[in-house]
Amino acid sequence: xxxxxKTAENTGDFLSEWMKATxxxxxxxFKMATYNRYPDDTVGGSENGAxxxxxxxxxxxxxxxxxxxxxxxxxxxxxxxxxxxTDIPLVAMQALQLLLAGHLRFPGLLGTGETEQITDIARKMxxxxxxxxxxxxxxxxxxxxxxxxxYYQERAGRALDKFSEFQSTLVDFIQLLYQPMERTLRxxxxxxxxxNERGQEILQDSKEFYKLWINRLEENYLAFxxxxxxxEAMRKTLQALHDYRVTREQLLLDLxxxxxxxxxxxxxxxxKDIYILKKRVKELENKHKGKRxxxxxxxxxxxxxxxxxxxx
Amino acid sequence: xxxEKSLDLKGLNAAKPMPSDxxxxxxxxxxxxxxxxxxxxxxVLLGPLDTTIAPTPYDVIYEEDRVKLKHYRPVTERKxxxxxxxxxxxxxxxxxxxxxxxxxxxxxFLNSGIELYMIDWGYPTRKDRFLTIxxxxxxxxxxxxxxxxxxxxxxxxxxxxxxxxGTFCVMYAALYPEKIKNLVTTVTPTNFDTNQxxxxxxxxxxxxxxxxxxxxxxPGDIMNLGFLLLNPARLMIDKYVGFIENIDKKDFVENxxxxxxxxxxxxxxxxxxxxxxxxxxxxxxxxxxxxxxxxGKKVDLRRITMPLLxxxxxxxxxxxxxxxxxxxxxxxxxxxxxVCLETGxxxxxxxxxxxxxxxxxxxSWLKERDDPESVSESMGGIKKKKSPTARRxxxx
Numbered sequence: 237x238x239x240x241x242k243t244a245e246n247t248g249d250f251l252s253e254w255m256k257a258t259x260x261x262x263x264x265x266f267k268m269a270t271y272n273r274y275p276d277d278t279v280g281g282s283e284n285g286a287x288x289x290x291x292x293x294x295x296x297x298x299x300x301x302x303x304x305x306x307x308x309x310x311x312x313x314x315x316x317x318x319x320x321x322t323d324i325p326l327v328a329m330q331a332l333q334l335l336l337a338g339h340l341r342f343p344g345l346l347g348t349g350e351t352e353q354i355t356d357i358a359r360k361m362x363x364x365x366x367x368x369x370x371x372x373x374x375x376x377x378x379x380x381x382x383x384x385x386x387y388y389q390e391r392a393g394r395a396l397d398k399f400s401e402f403q404s405t406l407v408d409f410i411q412l413l414y415q416p417m418e419r420t421l422r423x424x425x426x427x428x429x430x431x432n433e434r435g436q437e438i439l440q441d442s443k444e445f446y447k448l449w450i451n452r453l454e455e456n457y458l459a460f461x462x463x464x465x466x467x468e469a470m471r472k473t474l475q476a477l478h479d480y481r482v483t484r485e486q487l488l489l490d491l492x493x494x495x496x497x498x499x500x501x502x503x504x505x506x507x508k509d510i511y512i513l514k515k516r517v518k519e520l521e522n523k524h525k526g527k528r529x530x531x532x533x534x535x536x537x538x539x540x541x542x543x544x545x546x547x548x
Numbered sequence: 549x550x551x552e553k554s555l556d557l558k559g560l561n562a563a564k565p566m567p568s569d570x571x572x573x574x575x576x577x578x579x580x581x582x583x584x585x586x587x588x589x590x591x592v593l594l595g596p597l598d599t600t601i602a603p604t605p606y607d608v609i610y611e612e613d614r615v616k617l618k619h620y621r622p623v624t625e626r627k628x629x630x631x632x633x634x635x636x637x638x639x640x641x642x643x644x645x646x647x648x649x650x651x652x653x654x655x656x657f658l659n660s661g662i663e664l665y666m667i668d669w670g671y672p673t674r675k676d677r678f679l680t681i682x683x684x685x686x687x688x689x690x691x692x693x694x695x696x697x698x699x700x701x702x703x704x705x706x707x708x709x710x711x712x713x714g715t716f717c718v719m720y721a722a723l724y725p726e727k728i729k730n731l732v733t734t735v736t737p738t739n740f741d742t743n744q745x746x747x748x749x750x751x752x753x754x755x756x757x758x759x760x761x762x763x764x765x766x767p768g769d770i771m772n773l774g775f776l777l778l779n780p781a782r783l784m785i786d787k788y789v790g791f792i793e794n795i796d797k798k799d800f801v802e803n804x805x806x807x808x809x810x811x812x813x814x815x816x817x818x819x820x821x822x823x824x825x826x827x828x829x830x831x832x833x834x835x836x837x838x839x840x841x842x843x844g845k846k847v848d849l850r851r852i853t854m855p856l857l858x859x860x861x862x863x864x865x866x867x868x869x870x871x872x873x874x875x876x877x878x879x880x881x882x883x884x885x886x887v888c889l890e891t892g893x894x895x896x897x898x899x900x901x902x903x904x905x906x907x908x909x910x911x912s913w914l915k916e917r918d919d920p921e922s923v924s925e926s927m928g929g930i931k932k933k934k935s936p937t938a939r940r941x942x943x944x
Contacts, residue, residue, distance in 0.1 A: 413780075446789075454781035461746055461777065471753040478758040500764070503674060511678040518687075 359411055366404045373400070388490050395480075395487040402480035409473040412466065416456035424452055588796035597798070599805040602643040604654050606666075610695045614670030615688045617695065618642075620658055627661025628918045630706050630729050633696060634666045635689065635720075637712035638821075639771060641813050642666055644897060645710075647806050651898050656907035662914070665696055667713070669815065677764050677819035681828075682842035684821060685719050693720075693727050704854075706914055708732040711867060711893070712825070715835070718875065719842060722851045730917050731852065732910055734859045735893055737871040738849075741833040744868035746778050751830035756823040766822040768814025778865055807898075836874055849875075855883035857913045859906065864893040885913070 377397040381389040427448075460466055485500065492499050498506075610617035636642035645666075646654040657664050667689070672679070696705055707728050709717030714736025721728045742748050759766060776783045794800040817825075834840035840847040856879055860872035869888060876884040887909065891902045 450781055450786050450789075453785075454779065457779065457781050462743075462749055467750060467753040470750065471755075474754065474758060478755075478762040481762040500674070504677070504764075507675040508678055510675065515683075 362404060362407045362411070369400055369404065391483070391486050391490060395483040398476070398480040398483040402476040405473050405476035409469050412469050416453065416460045419460075420449065420453040420456045423456075424449055585796045592796060592798050592801055595798075597802055597805065599802055599809060601648070601806050601809055602646045603649060604646050604652060604658070608668075609699075610692060612688060612691060614672060614676065615692075616668040616670060617692050618666040618668055620654060620664040620666070622661075622663065623655075623658045624661050626663055628663060628706075628914065630702065630704070630914075630918050631663035631665060631696060631700055632657065632706045632708055632914065633693065634664070634708045634710065635713040635717050636667065636669070636710045637714075638669045638672075638684075638815065638817055639712055639768075641810065641815070642668055642710075643813070644810050644894070647810060647898060648803070651803075651900075651903060653897055653903070653907045656903075657911065660908075660911045660915075662911065663700070665692075667692060671815040672765055672818045673816075674764050677760075679818040680820045680842075681716070681719070681824045685716050685723065686843055689716060689720050690724065693724070697727065703727075704729040706730045706732070706918075708910070709734065709736055710897075711735050712737070715829070718835070718849070718852070719840070719847050721854065722847045722849050723842065723845060725851050725853055728854050730855045730857070730914060732857045732859070732913070733872070733875065734906075735861055735864055735867045735872065735896060736858070736875070737829075737867045739833065739836045739871050739874040740830045741836075742868065742870040744870040745865065747774075747866060748830065748868075748871070750774070751826060754826060754830075756826040760819040760823055763819075765816035765819050768816050771817065772812060772814050775866070836878060838878075849878050850880040852879040853881050855917050856881050857885050857887065857910065859887045859889065859896070859909070861891050861893055861896045862888050863891055863895070866893040883917075 374397055377393040379393070381387075381393070489499050489501060604620055606618040606620045608616045609619045634642070634645065636645070646652045649655060654664065654666075669684075693705065693707075697703065704727050707717050707721060707730070709715070709732070711734075714733040715738060717731065718733060718736065718738055721731045740748060740751075759770075763770070791801075791804050794804075828834045828840055832839075835847060836849070838846065838848050838850065856876060858872060858876050860867065860869055862869060873886055873888070876886050889896055889902050889905065891899050896902055896906055
C-alpha cells in the first residue's frame with residue numbers, strides 16, 4: 237500500500253468515526269427532544285404523523301444522516317472516501333435533495349398564521365426597542381459632556397446614537413420590503429384553496445406553481461414599490477444612513493488626526509483646489525490658443541486652424 | 549442514497565406552499581434529471597468558459613483625466629463620410645454595446661462601414677466629485693468632438709447617445725448645433741415629469757445633497773441595488789432560478805456571465821453631476837422646458853436643428869416611453885423620427901429580437917442623411933420609415 241493510499245485510508249477512517257459519533261449525538265438529541273415533548277409516544281415512530289412531522293430535531297437528524305451518507309458514499313473503495321473538491325456541488329445537492337424532501341413534509345406554515353405572527357412579533361420587537369432606545373439610551377448618548385475632551389465624547393456619543401437609529405430604520409425598511417412576499421403567499425393560499433375546492437389539480441406541477449408564485453410576487457412588488465409608503469420608508473432609511481455616515485466620518489476624523497493618514501476632508505480640500513486650478517489652466521490655455529471655449533455661435537468652418545500640439 | 553428516485557411532489561400538501569419550497573421544488577423537480585444536469589454543469593463551470601466582453605479591437609486615441617476616446621478599428625471599407633461618436637451613460641459601462649461578437653452593436657456598425665468612435669467615461673474616483681454636468685458636456689465631450697473633427701477634417705459629426713449619455717448628447721447638440729450633423733438618441737430620458745417609471749417616483753423621495761454628503765460620489769453599487777429593487781422578483785429571484793435551470797448549457801452560462809459582468813460593472817457617479825442630474829432633471833424637469841443652464845448658458849432645445857432619430861423601448865422600466873417621446877416635439881429640427889421598439893431598456897441593444905432591427909435602422913437612417921444619393925441597396929430587408937422632411941426632399 238502506497239503512502240498516499242495509507243493516508244487516505246487513515247483520514248477516511250477518522251472521518252467515518254467522526255461522522256458516526258456526530259450522528260449518534262444528533263440521534264440521542266432527537267430522542268431526548270421527542271421524549272420531552274411527547275413522552276407518551278415512541279421515539280420517531282409516533283402514531284400521530286403530525287407529531288412526527290412537527291419535530292424539527294428529526295428533520296435535522298435526517299439531514300445530518302443524509303449529509304453523512306452523501307459524503308461517505310463510497311465505502312467500498314478507500315479512494316472514494318475523500319471525494320474530490322469538484323464533487324462538492326453534487327454532494328451538497330444530494331444532501332439538499334434529502335433535506336428538501338424532509339422539509340416538504342412539514343405542514344406549510346403559511347396560511348396557518350404562524351409566519352404572520354412571527355413577522356408581527358419581529359415588528360413589535362423592533363418598535364419596542366426603538367421606543368425604549370429613544371426614551372432611555374438616546375438621551376444618555378446625547379447628554380452634555382464636560383471638560384477638555386467634551387467634543388470628542390460628544391462626537392462618539394452622536395456616532396453611536398446615529399448608528400443605532402440607522403440599524404432600527406434599516407430593520408423597519410427590510411421588514412417593509414418583505415411585505416409583498418407575505419401578501420403574495422396569502423393571496424396564493426386563497427387561490428389554491430379555491431382551485432382545490434373546484435377540484436382542479438393544476439398545482440401538482442411544481443413548475444406551474446412556481447410560475448404562479450413568481451408572477452404574483454412581481455405584481456405585488458411593482459404595486460408596493462410605487463406606493464408612498466415605500467417611498468417614505470426609503471427616504472427615512474436614506475436619511476438615517478446619511479446621519480450615521482456623517483457622524484461616523486466626524487468620529488473617524490478624531491481617530492485619524494494623530495495618524496499620518498490624510499482624511500477624506502483633507503483630500504477633498506486638495507481635490508477641490510486641483511479642480512479649480514485645472515479649470516483655470518484650461519481657460520487660460522484656450523484663451524492663449526485663440527480657441528474660444530464659449531464659441532458656440534461660431535461656425536466650425538470659421539474656427540482657426542489648430543496645430544498638432546493642440547490636438548494632443 | 550437513491551439518486552434515481554424522483555422527488556414526489558404530488559404528495560405535498562399543495563395548499564400550504566412556502567417560497568423556498570417553490571424555488572427548490574422547481575429546481576429539483578426531477579432528481580435523476582437534476583443530477584445529470586449537475587454533472588454536466590460541473591464540467592461546464594470548471595471547464596474553459598469564454599466570458600470575455602467587449603472583444604472588438606480599438607485604439608485609445610485621446611485621453612483627458614479618466615475619460616478616454618476609443619476608435620474602433622475598421623473591418624471594412626469606409627462607406628460613411630461622417631463618423632459616428634457614441635456617448636454611453638456614466639451609470640454603467642459602454643461594453644454593453646459589444647457584449648459578444650454575435651450580440652454587438654459595435655460590430656454591426658463596423659460591418660456597415662461606419663467610422664466609429666466611443667467615449668469611455670472611465671471610473672470616477674473621489675477626486676472627480678466636483679465635476680459638474682457642464683464639465684462633462686462643455687469640457688470632455690466638447691474636447692473629444694473637437695479632436696475628432698480635427699482628425700477627420702470635417703465640420704460636423706454624427707452623435708449617438710445612450711440612456712443618460714443621450715441626455716448629455718441632447719444638451720451638447722443644443723449648445724453646439726454646428727458640430728453635429730445628425731443626432732441619434734436611444735432610450736434617452738429628457739422628460740422627467742412622469743410617474744410611469746419607478747425611478748421617477750423614487751427620485752421625489754431622494755435628497756441628492758444628503759447622499760453626496762454621505763458618500764462623496766454616488767456609489768455604483770448603491771445605484772445597482774436600486775436598479776435591482778425595480779423588480780426584485782425577476783432580477784433577484786427568477787433570473788437566478790433560470791440560470792440554475794440552464795446551468796448545464798455552456799452557451800447559456802457564458803452569455804449569462806457576460807451579462808452579469810456588465811451589469812455589476814458600475815462606476816460611481818461624480819457627486820456634483822449626480823446632484824445636478826437629480827435636482828435639475830428629476831426634481832425640476834428643466835431640460836425639456838428649456839430652462840436648464842450649464843455654466844450660465846441656457847440649453848435651448850430649439851437649437852437642435854439637425855436631423856434627430858429618437859429610439860426608445862416600450863417595455864423600458866428604467867426610462868419609460870413617456871420620458872423619451874416628448875423630445876422630437878420640442879426640438880427645432882423638422883427632420884425627426886420617433887421609433888418605439890417592443891422591448892426593454894437593455895433588450896433594445898442585446899435581445900435577439902430587436903438587435904436585428906435596432907442597429908440596422910440607425911445605419912439606414914444615417915446613410916440616408918450622410919449621402920442621400922447612395923443609400924445602399926445592401927441594406928435590404930430593413931424597413932425604412934422616412935421622415936416627412938426626407939420624403940419631401942426625395943419628391944422634390
